[in-house]
Amino acid sequence: MNDSLHGLHTAQGSETTSNNDRYASALECLIGGSVAEWAPGGVSPFALLRVAEHHPLFHEGSPTHSVHVVQAGFFKIVRTGEDGYEHVLDFAGRHDLLGCDGLANGQHPSSAVALEESWVYALPMAEVRRLTQRLPGFSAHWESAMSAQIGRAGDLAWLMAAVGAEKRTARFISLYARRMAERGQSSRRLLLRMSRRDIASHLGLAHESVSRSFTLLAEAGVLLVDNREVEIVDPDALHRYAFSTRGYPPAVPRQPAAVTGEARRPDLRVVACA
Amino acid sequence: MNDSLHGLHTAQGSETTSNNDRYASALECLIGGSVAEWAPGGVSPFALLRVAEHHPLFHEGSPTHSVHVVQAGFFKIVRTGEDGYEHVLDFAGRHDLLGCDGLANGQHPSSAVALEESWVYALPMAEVRRLTQRLPGFSAHWESAMSAQIGRAGDLAWLMAAVGAEKRTARFISLYARRMAERGQSSRRLLLRMSRRDIASHLGLAHESVSRSFTLLAEAGVLLVDNREVEIVDPDALHRYAFSTRGYPPAVPRQPAAVTGEARRPDLRVVACA
DNA sequence: CGGGCGGTTGACTTTGGTCAAGGTACGTGG
DNA sequence: CCACGTACCTTGACCAAAGTCAACCGCCCG
Numbered sequence: 001m002n003d004s005l006h007g008l009h010t011a012q013g014s015e016t017t018s019n020n021d022r023y024a025s026a027l028e029c030l031i032g033g034s035v036a037e038w039a040p041g042g043v044s045p046f047a048l049l050r051v052a053e054h055h056p057l058f059h060e061g062s063p064t065h066s067v068h069v070v071q072a073g074f075f076k077i078v079r080t081g082e083d084g085y086e087h088v089l090d091f092a093g094r095h096d097l098l099g100c101d102g103l104a105n106g107q108h109p110s111s112a113v114a115l116e117e118s119w120v121y122a123l124p125m126a127e128v129r130r131l132t133q134r135l136p137g138f139s140a141h142w143e144s145a146m147s148a149q150i151g152r153a154g155d156l157a158w159l160m161a162a163v164g165a166e167k168r169t170a171r172f173i174s175l176y177a178r179r180m181a182e183r184g185q186s187s188r189r190l191l192l193r194m195s196r197r198d199i200a201s202h203l204g205l206a207h208e209s210v211s212r213s214f215t216l217l218a219e220a221g222v223l224l225v226d227n228r229e230v231e232i233v234d235p236d237a238l239h240r241y242a243f244s245t246r247g248y249p250p251a252v253p254r255q256p257a258a259v260t261g262e263a264r265r266p267d268l269r270v271v272a273c274a
Numbered sequence: 275m276n277d278s279l280h281g282l283h284t285a286q287g288s289e290t291t292s293n294n295d296r297y298a299s300a301l302e303c304l305i306g307g308s309v310a311e312w313a314p315g316g317v318s319p320f321a322l323l324r325v326a327e328h329h330p331l332f333h334e335g336s337p338t339h340s341v342h343v344v345q346a347g348f349f350k351i352v353r354t355g356e357d358g359y360e361h362v363l364d365f366a367g368r369h370d371l372l373g374c375d376g377l378a379n380g381q382h383p384s385s386a387v388a389l390e391e392s393w394v395y396a397l398p399m400a401e402v403r404r405l406t407q408r409l410p411g412f413s414a415h416w417e418s419a420m421s422a423q424i425g426r427a428g429d430l431a432w433l434m435a436a437v438g439a440e441k442r443t444a445r446f447i448s449l450y451a452r453r454m455a456e457r458g459q460s461s462r463r464l465l466l467r468m469s470r471r472d473i474a475s476h477l478g479l480a481h482e483s484v485s486r487s488f489t490l491l492a493e494a495g496v497l498l499v500d501n502r503e504v505e506i507v508d509p510d511a512l513h514r515y516a517f518s519t520r521g522y523p524p525a526v527p528r529q530p531a532a533v534t535g536e537a538r539r540p541d542l543r544v545v546a547c548a
Numbered sequence: 549c550g551g552g553c554g555g556t557t558g559a560c561t562t563t564g565g566t567c568a569a570g571g572t573a574c575g576t577g578g
Numbered sequence: 579c580c581a582c583g584t585a586c587c588t589t590g591a592c593c594a595a596a597g598t599c600a601a602c603c604g605c606c607c608g
Contacts, residue, residue, distance in 0.1 A: 048545045055541040079428060082517045087435040089428060101428060103421035109428050119545065129413055132406065139403055146420045147377035153427030154353060154363060154375060154383050160434040160478055161361040163565085165596065196555065204434055206597050211556055227555075227605095243356045267329040271322045271393065437597085439564065470587065480565050485588055501573090501587075555603085562597075571588075578581080 026071045026095045027121045031131070032141040038134070046121045057098060057112040057120060064102040066122045070094050073118020074193040076202075079110045088202040090152055091115075091176075091194060094183050100149045115193045160204055162242075168203045169213035170241035173223070177232060188235070192228040217241070300345045300369045301395045305405070306415040312408070320395045331372060331386040331394060338376040340396045344368050347392020348467040350476075353384045362476040364426060365389075365450075365468060368457055374423045389467045434478055436516075442477045443487035444515035447497070451506060462509070466502040491515070 023029045027046055036042045048071060051057050057068060060080055070092055077090040077098070089110055092098055098120065102108040131138050155175055162168040173190070181187035192199070200207035214230075217223045222238050224231040232238055297303045301320055310316045322345060325331050331342060334354055344366055351364040351372070363384055366372055372394065376382040405412050429449055436442040447464070455461035466473070474481035488504075491497045496512050498505040506512055 043547060045547075047547055050543045050545050052541040057542070079431065081432075081435075085435075087431060089431045101421060101424045104418045104425060109425060125417075132413060139406060143399075143420075144378045146417075146424070147375060150375045150420070150423050150427070151378055151383060153424070153430060156427060156431055157353065157361060157363050157434075158355075160431075161355070161359075163595095195553095207554090208556080208598085209596060212596090215556075267326040268331070269324045271324050273317060273319075273321055437563095469585090481586095482566085482588080483564060486564090489588075549608100551608085552606090554605085557602080558600085560597105560599080563595085565592105565594080567590105567592085569588105569590085571586105573586085574584085576581100576583085578579105 025121070026069045029095055030069050030097075030141065030145060031135070032137055033135070045127050046123055049120050049122055051114040051118045051120065053114055053117050055114055057114065057118075058108050060109065060111045061107055063107050064099060064125075066124045067100055067103070067128065068098040068112075068120040068122055070096050070098065071119040071121055073120075074115045075112045075118065076115055076194060076198055077110050077112055086201065088194075088198050090156065091198075091202070093179070093193075097145055097149055100146060115198075159202070165203075165205055165209045166213045166216050167241055167244065168205065169199075169210060170217065170222070170238055172199065172203055173217075173230065173232065174238055174242040188232050190230045190232070192230060299395070300343045301397075303369055304343050304371075304415065304419060305409070306411055307409070319401050320397055323394050323396055325388040325392045325394065327388055327391050329388055331388065331392075332382050334383065334385045335381055337381050338373060338399075340398045341374055341377070341402065342372040342386075342394040342396055344370050344372065345393040345395055347394075348389045349386045349392060350389055350468060350472055351384050351386055360475065362468075362472050364430065365472075365476070367453070367467075371419055371423055374420060389472075433476070439477075439479055439483045440487045440490050441515055441518065442479065443473075443484060444491060444496070444512055446473060446477055447491075447504065447506065448512055448516040462506050464504045464506070466504060 023034065025035070027044065028034055031038065035044050039045075049057075049068075051073070057075065058064075060078075072094060075092045075096075075098060076088050077092060078086050078088055080086045092112070098112045099108060101110060103125070128142070132142065159168060159171050159175065162171050176190060176192070177187040180190060194202075195207075196210050197207045200210045203210065205213075214223070214225045217238075218225045220237065222232070222234050222241065224233055297305075297308060299309070301318065302308055305312065309318050313319075323331075323342075325347070331349065334352075346368055349366045349370075349372060350362050351366060352360050352362055354360045366386070372386045373382060375384060377399065402416065406416060433442060433445050433449065436445050450464060450466070451461040454464060468476075470481045470484050474484045477484065479487075488497070488499045491512075492499045494511065496506070496508050496515065498507055
């Protein structure tokens with residue numbers, strides 16, 4: 001069973017630089033152009049930082065000076081409750097934005113901890129604002145990035161909405177695979193960079209339940225699981241696991257004349273222009 | 275038990291306009307200035323729309339032209355799974371932003387349904403961008419608003435992270451009260467605008483469980499519950515319910531020399547400037 | 549070689565989802 | 579004005595799912 005997983009790590013490593021790399025760095029990917037084009041003298045004001053494994057990039061409660069974009073490595077986003085229980089809100093890898101929350105009130109509501117040696121660009125908000133003024137296309141890029149962060153909330157909700165432990169786990173794997181694909185990595189052979197405990201916290205389960213779910217999905221022929229190496233052998237079955245939920249009434253008491261899009265609708269009436 | 279709740283509705287109604295209303299409209303609150311000051315001739319390009327009870331402001335999958343800000347009324351944000359199961363992601367009231375997700379890929383990943391007759395301002399993104407260029411202080415306001423939306427994700431995660439049904443319910447009430455307070459309404463006497471079913475969907479529980487939780491919290495002397503009218507009689511107890519989670523090891527294998535803030539740290543090293 | 553951590557598995561217990569029934573409030577139509 | 583239907587909420591009984599406790603294994607690192 002494990003034979004087919006040999007060399008997974010190195011295979012992924014080589015894939016990392018293959019796709020989605022029209023721009024050399026995560027920074028350029030975010031900006032939407034090469035550094036040479038826009039930066040004065042080809043030197044950007046954005047520093048590249050190294051974060052050692054298991055170390056925080058920033059802490060809950062610390063003041064927000066900058067937003068960060070991951071160049072390489074992997075993080076977990078964690079929020080610690082008053083009682084010391086820590087909940088994993090999200091994971092972030094290459095090209096993901098860190099610390100966008102906390103822009104509102106000036107301090108981070110969550111911590112970012114490196115799960116492996118990582119490199120990130122620090123984007124001081126003052127610089128970001130300057131960029132917004134100077135680079136015409138940047139605003140849209142930036143909005144899009146922020147909006148994508150909001151979309152992550154939906155992903156989390158979707159994860160937690162699943163009823164069974166196996167379904168949640170299936171959704172997690174499914175989502176993880178999708179994100180890997182977005183980064184140009186294999187979406188069939190995955191290397192989970194986080195512990196079962198972290199996954200469990202993220203999914204709102206006991207870590208034993210996560211473990212059981214993995215073995216269950218493996219026995220069902222959906223996955224091959226060898227510790228943190230996972231191969232999706234039956235994507236359709238995984239999809240079926242992930243998307244099934246117990247039945248609910250069609251719910252929306254949608255009026256017969258309900259209209260899609262933004263066509264003219266009687267239930268939505270312009271009253272005034274402030 | 276119900277005597278103390280008489281007249282709750284009207285009491286809240288009068289409170290609505292008391293606080294947090296330095297600006298006449300939600301629009302001005304978002305902009306951070308009065309319409310007269312910045313709009314040409316005091317006429318803004320933002321339309322005020324009326325949405326009838328139980329009707330959608332926008333539908334899942336519909337294209338995103340605008341973002342909306344709630345002037346009055348109440349919405350639920352809903353995402354419908356492939357299988358037709360609908361999950362309530364969030365609720366939104368006065369001054370809240372709607373439809374910020376979907377900026378990334380140009381279509382709404384969720385629907386917004388009015389729980390009562392509501393009024394919202396429609397902000398076409400093109401106008402928002404123009405505003406960003408023109409009004410100097412607006413960028414920061416806008417970022418802040420977007421960031422706050424991201425923060426909501428954390429709130430949701432926090433809700434779902436609770437283990438017991440009563441705890442989740444307690445967190446929901448606690449959060450609801452906080453948001454009411456932010457709008458200048460009473461944070462002790464609440465009028466829930468959504469059905470038990472909606473709450474249950476939001477919390478990932480069966481609606482029976484929500485019902486049981488309410489009666490349990492009422493029996494414990496924490497709440498007074500009369501259908502959708504809720505009074506928090508013992509805020510401390512509610513807080514205790516809301517913030518307790520089963521014990522977890524302190525978790526963070528925080529290195530002895532871990533530092534708060536952004537002081538100089540050996541584990542975080544500047545490598546280069548792209 | 550040994551200790552600790554991460555992962556897996558088993559046995560037991562509690563939680564909460566499901567099914568079912570009953571109650572109340574509201575709106576509609578006779 | 580009253581009868582009826584419906585939607586929403588509550589409560590009870592039952593059972594499956596998952597949390598807890600505990601033991602065991604393999605691996606890495608000292």
